[in-house]
Amino acid sequence: MYRYDEFDERFVRERVAQFRGQVERRLDGSLTEDEFKPLRLKNGLYLQLHAYMLRIAVPYGTLNSRQLRQLAHIAETYDKGYGHFTTRQNLQFNWPKLKDVPDILDLLADVEMHCIQTSGNCIRNVTSDQFAGVARDEVEDPRPTAELLRQWSSLHPEFVWLPRKFKIAVTGAEHDRAAIKVHDIGLKLKTDDTGEVGYEVIVGGGLGRTPMIGKVIREFLPKDELLAYLEAVMRVYNSEGRRDNKYKARVKILVHETGEDEFRARVEEEYSKLDGPTINAPEEEVERIAAYFASPAYETLPEVSEALDDARARDGALDRFVEQNGFTHKQPGYIALTIALKEIGAVPGDMSADQMRAFADIAERYSFDEFRVTHSQNLVLPHVKKDDVPAVFAALKAVGLASANAGLITDIIACPGLDYCALATAKSIPIAQDIAKTFADEARQKAIGPLPIKISGCINACGHHHVGAIGILGLEKGGRENYQITVGGDASEHAALGERLGPGIDAEDVPAAIEAIVATYLGEKRGEETFIETVRRTGPEPFKAGFTAFIEARAAASEAAE
C-alpha cells in the first residue's frame, strides 16, 4: 500500500487547517453560503435530507486495518455507530455535525486519509479494479497510476472549478471491473506491438440522466505521457464544457455535441502545444510510487490446499462461500475473497463499528493487513492463504459478514435514496431489501446465477441502474413512488445501457416483476449462459413480452379484488 511521505502528510494536514479556517470564515460572514458551498463540497461535506453527510475518500478502494479501526472510532464518536460504503469505493458518514467535521478530518489525517474532492465540480476520487495486483489477466497493476492521479488531481490549480464533477477510473486487466467506459475518463493499461506499456484513453462516458458509453480518443498513449495528455483533455473540457446548464455540463455532453472526431482533434491540438517533460511525472517518481504496490511476501505454496478442500467437503456453507465469493489469485495457494455487505434484509454497503473492528482484525491477520472496497459496495480480502480460508470464514460468520451471495441476485447495489438523499425521488434501500428477501433461498440464487441488480432513487443514477443487468429507477409520479425496470445493462468491457421493459410499476410490485424477468431468463437460457449473456443474445424483446404479461396479470388480479 502507498504510504504518505513528509510532503503528502503536510499537504493533508494543511488542507484540514485550511478547511477549519473556511468554516470559521463562513461563521463570521466573510464567506456567503453560496461561496462556502463549493468549498465544503470539495471537502466531502454535503447537506442531506436530515443532516450533513461526510464522504471520505478511499483512493482506488484500498484500506488497511489501522484505517478501518479509526473509521470505527469515528463512527462511534461522531456518528450513529456505522458507515456506508458507496459505489465510488468511498465511505460515507450520514450523521456528523458541522462543528465536529474539522476534528474528524484531523482523525482521518492521523491514518493518512482525507475527504479531498469527494464532491464538487472537480476531479473526484480515482477508482480502480478491486482485484488490482491480484488478477491473473492483468497487464500491469493500475494502483500506481491511480495514486499518481490522486496526487496530480489534488487541489489542481486549474481544474478545481470545472463545469461539473469529473470521474476517472483505471484498470490494468483484460476484464473490466472498474467500469472505465462509463467514466468521464477511463484508462486501460495495455501493451503495444513492441511490448511497451501505455494506456487506452476513453473519454465521455457516464451515467446520470443522459447515460453514454465513452469514446476511445487515444488507442495508445505511452505510459510516461499520462499527465500531460490528461492536462490537455482537462483544459479542453474546462475551456469548452457547457456552463449554461448543469445537466449538460459533463464532458460526455461536450464529446457528444462536439463530435468524437472533432473532440479528439481539439485534444490532440492542445496536447501538441504542451511541453510534456515539464508536466509529466519523472520516471523516478513513478517508480517510487510503484514500489509501494509490490506484491506482499507470499509463501511458496502448492496451488491446491488440501486443508481447504477437506473443510469444504465437510461444510456446505463454507463450500458455497468459497465457490461464490472466491476469486482466483495469481499467486499459487492464495485466493481473494469478496465480503458481500449484503446480508439479506440489511442496507447495502452499511457496516457497523463492531463489524469494522472485527474485519480489521481479519484483514490484519489473514490478508497482509490490506483490504479493498468495490464499486458494488462490497469488500475484498485480496491475499488470503487457501489454508486459512476456513478460519477466515468462521471469523466472518461470527460478525455477520459471510454472505455467500457475491455477484448473485441478492448482491444488489442501491443508492441511499429517499432514506437519506435530498435529490432522491423514491426509496431504493427498501426495494433492495424486499428483492433480497424474495430471493433469499441460497439454492435458488445459485440456480439463477450471476445477476447484478442496480437501483437508483432518482435520475441522477448514483445506483448505476443503467448498467445493471437488471436496472431499477425510482421516480415520483402523481405523488406515488414509481419504478422503471431495464435489462441488459453492463459496466464491463461489453459496456451497454439497459433497455426499458415497459411502464413504471409500484414499489410493492417490484419483487414480483423481478421474478417474472428471472422466469423469462430461465426459459430463454441456453446451456450455461448467464443472465446478461442471454439478454445479449436474445435482445430485450422476450423480456418485454414477459414483463407485459406480468403487468396485465397484475391489472387483472387487482380488478378482481375490487
Next chain:
Amino acid sequence: MTLITEQGAIEDRFFRADTIEAALSANGPVLVPLALAADFVEAKPGTEFGVSVPGSTPIDEVAPHLGRASLISVEFPAFSDGRGLSLAKKILRQGFSGTLRASGPLIADQFLDAIGCGFTEVELPETMANRQPFQQWMAAKETMTDHYQSGYGPGPSILQKRLAARKGA
C-alpha cells in the same frame, strides 16, 4: 475596485475605458475591452495599454495583442467559472510576460489557484473586498505550502522536490 498582489493591496495604474473616446482622452495607461484594442493601438501607437478579455475568449483572439499590451485582464463572470484559469495558461504559453490580472468576484480561497495558473494580481469588486479584505487573501496564500502539479507555480512541485531530494541524497 481593489487590486491585490502576492505582496498586498496596490493602486491600479490603469484607467478602465469602455469606449474608444474615453480611452483616447485618458492620460496614462488605459485598460480597453478586446473589441477596442486594435482601434486603440492604431490611434495611439506606443501608448501603454491593457486588454480586458472574458475568460471564455479563444486564445486566437487574444494572441495578436500579447506582444504589445503590458496588461491582460481576464474577466471572471463568477468565482465558480474556472475558464479564466485555463485562458491564463494559454496566454502565458504564448510568451506573454506582462501583468496578468484576474478580474471579478473571486474569493480569497482561490488566490492560490490564480497564482498557480500564473496570475500576478486580482481585481475585486468593492463588495467582495469589503467582506474579504486583502489580509484574508494574504492568509489564504499561506494555507498550502506545496502543490503536486509540475508546470504550475509558484516554485517546484512536490514531484520535483522529491526528485531533487533524491538526487541530492
